Amino acid sequence: MWSKSYDVVIVGAGVAGSALAHALSSFSSTRPSPLRIALLERSLAEPDRIVGELLQPGGVAALRALGMESCLDDIDAVPVHGYCVVEGGANVHIPYPEGHEGRSFHHGRFIQRLRAKARAAPGVDVIEATVSELIECQFTGRVLGVQATRKDADGEKETFYADLVVIADGCFSNFRSTVMGAAAAKADVRGHFVGAILEDAVLPIPQHGTVALVKGFGPVLLYQIAEHDTRILIDVKNPLPSDLKKHILSNILPQLPSALHLPIENALAKERLRRMPNSFLPPVEQGNRHTKEGAILLGDAWNMRHPLTGGGMTVAFNDTLLLARELVTVGDLGDWSAVSRVLHHWHWARKPLAATINVLSIALYDLFGADDEYLAALRTGCFKYFERGGECVNGPVSLLSGITPDPVLLFNHFFAVAFYSLWIMFTHPRDVWLPNADKPIRAVPRFDEYPGLVIKSFRVVSCVSTSPHPNANAGLEFWTAVIVFAPLLWSELKWW
Structure with a gap:
């Protein structure tokens, strides 16, 4: 069994993990010894997901502050200038304030750009490996590192030791309950978004996210993610219908703008529908007695809100920016008391933005989705x-x-x-x-x-x-x- 030591090991090279690796490298450049960071990801192939495709203006600003705004270039990203809410044939225009712009894009293309930025950062090793377990001290329970298997290692396990382990493995996190306990780790699943890509669809207001309210059913969200591609996400409450395509054609399609009917019918005829749970997971304060010593949760592994408002990546980038700035001030990341003080300050420093977006996401879903x-x-x-x-x-x-x-x-x-x-x-x-x-x-x-x-x-x-x-x-x-x-x-x- 091989082993290697780092200052920080990050599990998951998605939105939060990749951004944190780059930020820690960048912000630690003034330290006497820059941080050594391992970024572990099960698969470095381009991911294919139906969410994480809309970045709000606040998220664009956080990405810029992280020094990663160039990740929005060369991915066919589409400017977003606000929202359009559609109900019963009437449109309500909700533009962003002048001078502010969001972006929408294919999730996988954006992630690959984030990973490339992290890989180019000094002191960061991006490693394709599947993390199987957290390594804990048998006496204190402190997390000392992780055990993982590289993709080309023929099943041979490798140990990655670190002063600090950051778990950023997404909404289906394998280690959430280990770090913060089973009770606190339980997410409230509010239903599912069922998604497809429409070709050359015409939205009521171009370059605006569209929220269509469907009487008797949940809202439908549409936004352009490339020149010819528009994402549609259809809210379906539990229990899911046995025939999703029939449900959409019979109950949802007739209530949407007529310009969308043919693109939706074409997409349903040739594309496999995919779904993602709409989960709400409130943030538990980390550090001291609250969570397991030596490990931090970040991104959807720790805090989730309803995806209707597209605020997830905005919260993740802002969280990452604030956390990285705090962590690089800690002289010894193995000093859990010092890290805990940082985590306490970070938890409340993130509240103005995170709490606002989290509360709005659920409140607006209830307002738009309830009959x-x-x-x-x-x-x-x-x-x-x-x-x-x-x-x-x-x-x-x-x-x-x-x-x-x-x-x-x-x-x-x-x-x-x-x-x-x-x-x-x-x-x-x-x-x-x-x-x-x-x-x-x-x-x-x-x-x-x-x-x-x-x-x-x-x-x-x-x-x-x-x-x-x-x-x-x-x-x-x-x-x-x-x-x-x-x-x-x-x-x-x-x-x-």
Whole structure:
């Protein structure tokens, strides 16, 4: 059995792992002895995934700060200038603030560029090897390194020792529960995104992510990832239909813009549908008593949010940037007390951006994906709020895109939307069915309907302010509205 020693071993050469390897090398250049880093990846072939293809403006900024913005070049990446929300034939335009731009691309091409950047960094060894286990001290339980098998080693295992092991092996992490315990490692799977690539599809607003709301089913997300390729992701709740293609053709396709029908039919006829779980995993503070000594979790191995808003890579790059800057200040990475202090500071320094994006991802999924009359009232108010333009659009999209990581701004806009929804409910026309009528008429609520609307208003606000789940109890009292997104915020702020 062979063995080799490093300062840091990183398991997983994906988004977070590759970025961290490059950042640690770059930021440690001023140290008396630059760090020696091993980046281990089971397969260095170009990955083929249906998520991780949209980078928000905040993520582009973090990538630039990492010195890796060139990874967006020469991969046929497409500029992204905002969102378009489609419901019932109506479009709501939600542009990014002027001067800000995201990018969308084929995931595999981007990953290969990140890996190449890491490989070129001084002191970084990129190794194609499958990590089978963490090596722990039999007396203290501290992680001392990993055991892995190189691709061309005929099954012979090799030991990679390190002062610090970083686990960045993605949403299906093999070592998450080992590092932070089985209970804390359990993700909440909210359903699945089923994905395909459409050829030469025409989106309602070019170079904008499109969120189509489908009555009775989850949202559909579309964004262009190359000159001729557009990704479609269809939310499917558990349990999954036995025939996914039939479900899409019968229930989803008729409610989407007609320009998308033929590209979707063509894609379903010739392409194998793939799916990814939509998981929510709140971040557990690491270090000291919270997680296993000598190891750190990073990226989706540690913290996941719903992919509807495309915030995962933005959080990952920002986390990596902050963590790398902190770690290079530690003189001895084998000093777990010093590393723990860094981890504590990092955990809370990342909160403004990470908590904002995490909370929004679940809240917007519940708002867009739930078939509930109270959430429907809030959704209507949300669209009307965006239609006001100005700060009613700039504020929310700045939060969503990672441009303005400000939980206070999130608080303000949440309640602004909630109470504006109530104003809409009392003052705007809605469909009313008259006896023996063939179709509804549009009418403003009458005064004698106000008592019922008052009761409904309590339920509308309490429904979304106290639970992240689409089937929340809508009968909770109004006072619970002051606890803004309580379960989601608690998952971000609680101590373990």
